[in-house]
Amino acid sequence: MLAIAGGKGGCGKTTTALGLAAALARDGGRPLVVDADCDMPNLHTMAETDRSPGVDAVAEGDSIAAATHRSTVVPGVDVLPAGDASGSLGRTALRRLGRARGRVILDCPAGGSDGAAAPLRHADAALVVSTGAPASLGDAAKTARMAEALGARVVGSVLTRTDDPPPTAPASDGSDRAPEPVLATVPEIDGDVLGDRVGRASYDRLATALARRNI
Template identity: 50%
Template sequence: MLAVTGGKGGCGKTTTALGLARTLARRGHDPLVLDADCDMPDLHHLAGIKRTDGVDALARGAPLSRVCQRPPSFPGVAVVTAGRPARTGPALRATHDWEGPVLVDCPAGIGPDASRPLRQADATAVVSTDHPQCLDDTRRTVTAARQLDAPPVGVLLRTVTGRAAEVGGRVAGSPVLATLPDTDDPFDAPPLAQAWSTVADHLLGPDNSTDDTEAVDRRRSHTTDTASRIDRDQRQRRARAPREVSSKRVATTRDQQRSDGGDRRAATNQSRERRG
């Protein structure tokens, strides 16, 4: 689970989460994006879908396959729309069985609502602008993510002031993975597409089609091995069963013979006593 977060609202978190998810889908993955920004939800707007009670329904136990929506503009991407803050934790736990990558569009900052998804995430991607104040907030967010055991994989820096080059290659010790140009076409602009690809490479490797095939093969091999072991155990149990039954019959026969012998001896003794 990757938490996509940032120090301030409007830095590009939602665009990053959705753009990265589309890149992963094009590589053959099945990404799920969950909107955890309950106060300022925007994922459904960008995805072009209706806002339903996605998070709330998921927290109540509704099947994930029924709760998520598939935006036509983002083929291969599944989306869960925002709900109430208190429902976010249970909803995130309900995504643990999802087969593909899970990306969480988090609230900005380091408050309780922002910390909740970070506590469940495996890693964090931090989005920031090159504005000095936003960078200060980003540094605090990077530190908070480390403290919550959701280590930042890196920072995505959106250029709004033209000072991105002054930031350097790291923010609070976290590498700058890509620089995002400020554009009116946030998903199809070639520089942004390249940025999403760079982040995907950093997260999952440059070409995951072979890796996915190998993973499937390993799962199939494990399943086959498990089935073979179960079948072998069943055959062994069946093979042992006649011997066990036979042993029980022998033991029963011996017990019966002992009992019969004892009865005959008792009868003989009684007969001798009567004659005496």
């Protein structure tokens, strides 16, 4: 499982999860995107699916397939919304998702709470999302350190809402640099970034970069 993590809410985690999944689907896969942010879920809204059933149903014994929704706005992508779950995504659901066939992408909560830590403990790898703002980069660096401490290998980062190249050197405290390598940048786009040609190309580059790293 690949965790999409970030220190700041609104940095683009859910969009990145769906954009990457759409790129994988264009390459012939059928990825599953899971809303691991049970207290502030928005995956179902962006993917335009029902909110229930969701991860709560999986935790209670329903099959993953029975709780999965097909997004009509992100073709080829399956969505497992939060349902009525709250708090941290449960260990039972995470263990079952870890045994699922196919690519599983976890859309994680922001910050350093137990809710953010739970999916990172079970993920095979983590991709950190940040804007180019110094505060967001600083929080991204903290998220990367937390992920590594919890056993999720950080494979790199994505910078959103920017055309600028990533910083080439950290500040004196090392806090304002995106976790390396920066695998893709996604420019600020008016309207639907997932449907925009430039946006799709950015997520295609991200999928290619991850494939080269066997992720």
